[in-house]
Amino acid sequence: xxxxxxxxxxxxxxxxxxxxxxxxxxxxxxxxxxxxxxxxxxxxxxxxxxxxxxxxxxxxxxxxxxxxxxxxxxxxxxxxxxxxxxxxxxxxxxxxxxxxxxxxxxxxxxxxxxxxxxxxxxxxxxxxxxxxxxxxxxxxxxxxxxxxxxxxxxxxxxxxxxxxxxxxxxxxxxxxxxxxxxxxxxxxxxxxxxxxxxxxxxxxxxxxxxxxxxxxxxxxxxxxxxxxxxxxxxxxxxxxxxxxxxxxxxxxxxxxxxxxxxxxxxxxxxxxxxxxxxxxxxxxxxxxxxxxxxxxxxxxxxxxxxxxxxxxxxxxxxxxxxxxxxxxxxxxxxxxxxxxxxxxxxxxxxxxxxxxxxxxxxxxxxxxxxxxxxxxxxxxxxxxxxxxxxxxxxxxxxxxxxxxxxxxxxxxxxxxxxx
Amino acid sequence: xxxxxxxxxxxxxxxxxxxxxxxxxxxxxxxxxxxxxxxxxxxxxxxxxxxxxxxxxxxxxxxxxxxxxxxxxxxxxxxxxxxxxxxxxxxxxxxxxxxxxxxxxxxxxxxxxxxxxxxxxxxxxxxxxxxxxxxxxxxxxxxxxxxxxxxxxxxxxxxxxxxxxxxxxxxxxxxxxxxxxxxxxxxxxxxxxxxxxxxxxxxxxxxxxxxxxxxxxxxxxxxxxxxxxxxxxxxxxxxxxxxxxxxxxxxxxxxxxxxxxxxxxxxxxxxxxxxxxxxxxxxxxxxxxxxxxxxxxxxxxxxxxxxxxxxxxxxxxxxxxxxxxxxxxxxxxxxxxxxxxxxxxxxxxxxxxxxxxxxxxxxxxxxxxxxxxxxxxxxxxxxxxxxxxxxxxxxxxxxxxxxxxxxxxxxxxxxxxxxxxxxxxxxxxxxxxxxxxxxxxxxxxxxxxxxxxxxxxxxxxxxxxxxxxxxxxxxxxxxxxxxxxxxxxxxxxxxxxxxxxxxxxxxxxxxxxxxxxxxxxxxxxxxxxxxxxxxxxxxxxxxxxxxxxxxxxxxxxxx
Numbered sequence: 001x002x003x004x005x006x007x008x009x010x011x012x013x014x015x016x017x018x019x020x021x022x023x024x025x026x027x028x029x030x031x032x033x034x035x036x037x038x039x040x041x042x043x044x045x046x047x048x049x050x051x052x053x054x055x056x057x058x059x060x061x062x063x064x065x066x067x068x069x070x071x072x073x074x075x076x077x078x079x080x081x082x083x084x085x086x087x088x089x090x091x092x093x094x095x096x097x098x099x100x101x102x103x104x105x106x107x108x109x110x111x112x113x114x115x116x117x118x119x120x121x122x123x124x125x126x127x128x129x130x131x132x133x134x135x136x137x138x139x140x141x142x143x144x145x146x147x148x149x150x151x152x153x154x155x156x157x158x159x160x161x162x163x164x165x166x167x168x169x170x171x172x173x174x175x176x177x178x179x180x181x182x183x184x185x186x187x188x189x190x191x192x193x194x195x196x197x198x199x200x201x202x203x204x205x206x207x208x209x210x211x212x213x214x215x216x217x218x219x220x221x222x223x224x225x226x227x228x229x230x231x232x233x234x235x236x237x238x239x240x241x242x243x244x245x246x247x248x249x250x251x252x253x254x255x256x257x258x259x260x261x262x263x264x265x266x267x268x269x270x271x272x273x274x275x276x277x278x279x280x281x282x283x284x285x286x287x288x289x290x291x292x293x294x295x296x297x298x299x300x301x302x303x304x305x306x307x308x309x310x311x312x313x314x315x316x317x318x319x320x321x322x323x324x325x326x327x328x329x330x331x332x333x334x335x336x337x338x339x340x341x342x343x344x345x346x347x348x349x350x351x352x353x354x355x356x357x358x359x360x361x362x363x364x365x366x367x368x369x370x371x372x373x374x375x376x377x378x379x380x381x382x383x384x385x386x387x388x389x390x391x392x393x394x395x396x397x398x399x400x401x402x403x404x405x406x407x408x409x410x411x412x413x414x415x416x417x418x419x
Numbered sequence: 420x421x422x423x424x425x426x427x428x429x430x431x432x433x434x435x436x437x438x439x440x441x442x443x444x445x446x447x448x449x450x451x452x453x454x455x456x457x458x459x460x461x462x463x464x465x466x467x468x469x470x471x472x473x474x475x476x477x478x479x480x481x482x483x484x485x486x487x488x489x490x491x492x493x494x495x496x497x498x499x500x501x502x503x504x505x506x507x508x509x510x511x512x513x514x515x516x517x518x519x520x521x522x523x524x525x526x527x528x529x530x531x532x533x534x535x536x537x538x539x540x541x542x543x544x545x546x547x548x549x550x551x552x553x554x555x556x557x558x559x560x561x562x563x564x565x566x567x568x569x570x571x572x573x574x575x576x577x578x579x580x581x582x583x584x585x586x587x588x589x590x591x592x593x594x595x596x597x598x599x600x601x602x603x604x605x606x607x608x609x610x611x612x613x614x615x616x617x618x619x620x621x622x623x624x625x626x627x628x629x630x631x632x633x634x635x636x637x638x639x640x641x642x643x644x645x646x647x648x649x650x651x652x653x654x655x656x657x658x659x660x661x662x663x664x665x666x667x668x669x670x671x672x673x674x675x676x677x678x679x680x681x682x683x684x685x686x687x688x689x690x691x692x693x694x695x696x697x698x699x700x701x702x703x704x705x706x707x708x709x710x711x712x713x714x715x716x717x718x719x720x721x722x723x724x725x726x727x728x729x730x731x732x733x734x735x736x737x738x739x740x741x742x743x744x745x746x747x748x749x750x751x752x753x754x755x756x757x758x759x760x761x762x763x764x765x766x767x768x769x770x771x772x773x774x775x776x777x778x779x780x781x782x783x784x785x786x787x788x789x790x791x792x793x794x795x796x797x798x799x800x801x802x803x804x805x806x807x808x809x810x811x812x813x814x815x816x817x818x819x820x821x822x823x824x825x826x827x828x829x830x831x832x833x834x835x836x837x838x839x840x841x842x843x844x845x846x847x848x849x850x851x852x853x854x855x856x857x858x859x860x861x862x863x864x865x866x867x868x869x870x871x872x873x874x875x876x877x878x879x880x881x882x883x884x885x886x887x888x889x890x891x892x893x894x895x896x897x898x899x900x901x902x903x904x905x906x907x908x909x910x911x912x913x914x915x916x917x918x919x920x921x922x923x924x925x926x927x928x929x930x931x932x933x934x935x936x937x938x939x940x941x942x943x944x945x946x947x948x949x950x951x952x953x954x955x956x957x958x959x960x961x962x963x964x965x966x967x968x969x970x971x972x973x974x975x976x977x978x
Binding site (some may be wrong): 166249306312381 | 463465866867870873936970971972973974975976977978
């Protein structure tokens with residue numbers, strides 16, 4: 001075993017778990033919370049992935065559990081791999097209303113997993129999501145090989161998704177991360193990933209870990225890695241299907257958590273992004289799988305209707321958040337017909353930046369601010385669907401690239417107003 | 420601005436006196452230029468329609484309700500051109516405007532009356548109600564009992580008595596004369612042609628007189644009103660509003676809606692004092708009772724609700740016992756009484772108790788009808804009962820702590836009425852500028868309540884059904900419209916109150932409190948227990964879909 005990981009002491013109840021566990025080259029982390037239904041398949045993938053792609057390498061499975069009551073840790077143990085169980089404390093509120101990523105206090109779970117991995121001397125840590133049922137053994141290979149053999153420090157997955165999946169990611173998170181951090185990550189909040197020992201040590205030594213339960217950690221990790229010159233990659237992993245009994249299905253709540261998490265990272269760590277200009281793609285592992293083209297049932301009329309209700313009802317909140325010119329432009333959008341609804345990229349960028357600024361300056365109670373963002377997001381989503389539904393997948397990608405460019409072009413608008 | 424013809428059903432109205440709102444030219448009297456300047460404030464407040472008090476040329480012996488020229492703006496308020504600019508600016512902000520129209524009478528200075536009294540043979544001789552004696556219509560009550568002894572006054576010029584239901588300087592028009600009816604239609608056309616969105620028609624029960632009757636609410640009066648409505652609907656496309664002032668019991672007001680072919684709206688006068696009564700008694704009975712006596716109205720019609728207005732808080736529509744109680748509860752100083760009413764503003768009526776002000780506004784905004792907010796009440800303005808008549812509730816709007824409350828740059832002594840300047844309600848303490856900056860101010864709360872009301876048509880269009888919790892201090896009612904149901908729970912008491920509500924028909928629903936956007940525990944078959952803070956209230960949305968919206972189709976994979 002190596003020396004204790006710098007800057008972070010393992011909880012006393014984890015120490016005994018490490019006794020008798022030999023040092024390893026590869027650590028696989030699985031963060032769980034009541035995933036009995038799906039973890040046996042995940043364990044199978046881990047076992048197959050290690051055997052097929054990393055035969056001979058010493059590996060340990062780390063299970064950071066948030067207090068499952070359905071026997072999840074035991075089911076994972078049944079995989080037969082060397083296992084470290086690390087139960088972590090979680091706020092009751094997050095166990096009652098589990099965040100979008102499925103793990104109460106995911107940040108705490110990550111920190112614990114990182115620390116255990118380094119205590120065991122792992123050169124690379126691969127993280128898999130406990131609720132994903134479509135994982136394949138090559139996912140482990142695509143995530144970890146760049147770390148172990150190609151000097152990557154952080155590998156973030158890109159799943160093959162339907163063009164209308166991930167609209168919060170595609171229309172808000174990815175363009176904002178691109179403009180902020182200067183890297184074109186497709187899915188910055190995807191839960192699987194791989195990290196190098198160097199990056200793990202750097203993160204564990206950082207005294208500025210985000211507060212637990214604020215959904216910031218993944219984005220903070222990415223921002224820190226990019227800002228400090230660690231090599232960030234993407235790995236194409238194929239289709240992602242998840243089964244969860246605990247995830248919130250409530251769209252406004254997801255927006256509050258995900259967008260709120262990114263806004264909080266912007267506010268708490270502006271040294272990571274204020275000076276960055278432009279963007280570049282990142283190296284990739286694997287090849288993209290074709291996107292799903294199955295028809296999906298989208299209710300664009302309801303989305304535009306929600307936007308219209310926002311126009312009608314939320315003006316008094318928006319006027320505190322949006323710059324007068326932005327508010328004027330939003331109010332001028334013609335939402336009379338869903339079929340012809342448009343939401344220009346440049347205006348969308350200013351809207352998101354104004355909300356980030358409003359969040360930063362706390363101009364309105366933040367939960368209200370984020371919830372009042374939902375009709376705007378739905379309006380922008382409707383405009384995206386209207387603009388691309390009669391066109392091919394490539395057109396949708398081009399459209400989203402245009403959104404990212406607009407965010408990048410208008411970053412000055414954000415920076416000039418940020419104090 | 421919604422294009423619906425029945426826009427008034429969803430609207431929040433704001434009653435404003437031109438002279439009292441903002442002085443644009445610094446002469447001490449509010450005017451259209453000043454009102455235009457302040458339209459943004461009204462749009463931000465969230466109201467939909469302004470009701471402006473009489474702005475016509477007038478000797479102002481009854482604050483403009485004594486009109487001397489129906490076709491001219493009072494010079495102190497500006498010109499016709501100023502009015503047009505104001506109207507266009509309001510429309511540009513999505514605000515509609517209705518104006519008071521005094522149909523029953525004119526000023527004795529009106530040229531029609533001057534001609535009528537001067538020459539019994541003139542074309543205007545029969546524009547008014549003349550008689551050789553003062554012994555006709557003796558069953559008609561005197562309304563302004565403090566000022567008038569009779570409804571007849573001798574005119575030495577014509578040597579006859581003329582009929583007046585209000586002040587003696589306000590002779591009643593003779594609606595039995597078809598020329599008068601045509602003349603009044605021409606008056607209405609003049610303003611509607613300029614874009615006015617309708618009229619609040621003053622004192623409509625008294626248009627026609629008949630021997631042996633109270634001379635109120637006569638079938639002949641309704642016939643006149645129906646005739647006016649039909650012409651206006653025909654000529655202006657059906658979206659111009661007629662709002663009746665008929666201070667009568669509900670069953671007597673009901674005919675003013677006709678079969679949906681008379682007035683679009685009428686004030687709910689009997690409800691208003693009972694809101695105050697319920698609050699003072701700390702029990703819901705007065706409110707529930709008046710609704711049991713309120714007949715249904717035609718589908719295209721709407722009640723106008725108000726807490727206070729430019730007149731005294733009228734107690735005509737209460738029993739003698741109730742009136743005695745109201746005087747005891749709300750007007751212990753004799754100066755506060757006027758005619759059969761109390762001349763005080765909302766905030767002083769409830770001792771400036773913020774909780775009671777908000778509770779009354781909660782009821783105003785959630786009971787069936789369209790709410791009408793009296794200018795200044797949204798910031799808790801006070802009154803000055805020593806200014807005479809009803810002037811104490813018509814003082815200048817308090818905009819800021821600047822001189823004259825920011826209302827005017829004129830010298831203090833030249834204001835049409837002094838600004839309220841006492842330590843509690845004075846403009847230094849109560850003004851728009853201060854409250855606009857404070858999220859917890861009454862003004863900010865009013866904005867939020869109005870905004871919440873705008874989230875659903877259920878408030879303006881829904882039915883009402885009262886729940887009967889054992890605790891009489893708790894008023895709870897369901898408003899339903901289409902698929903939407905809202906539950907209002909209000910504590911009429913100054914102490915926290917529990918209530919068990921029979922909501923079994925909503926078992927499984929998770930109530931969402933609209934004002935805080937908070938999800939409450941699900942309703943079970945057993946009584947739903949809530950506790951409400953002192954004078955507190957909840958607005959619950961009872962959504963059959965268990966709180967979940969219909970899907971957009973993007974939820975499961977949104978991140």
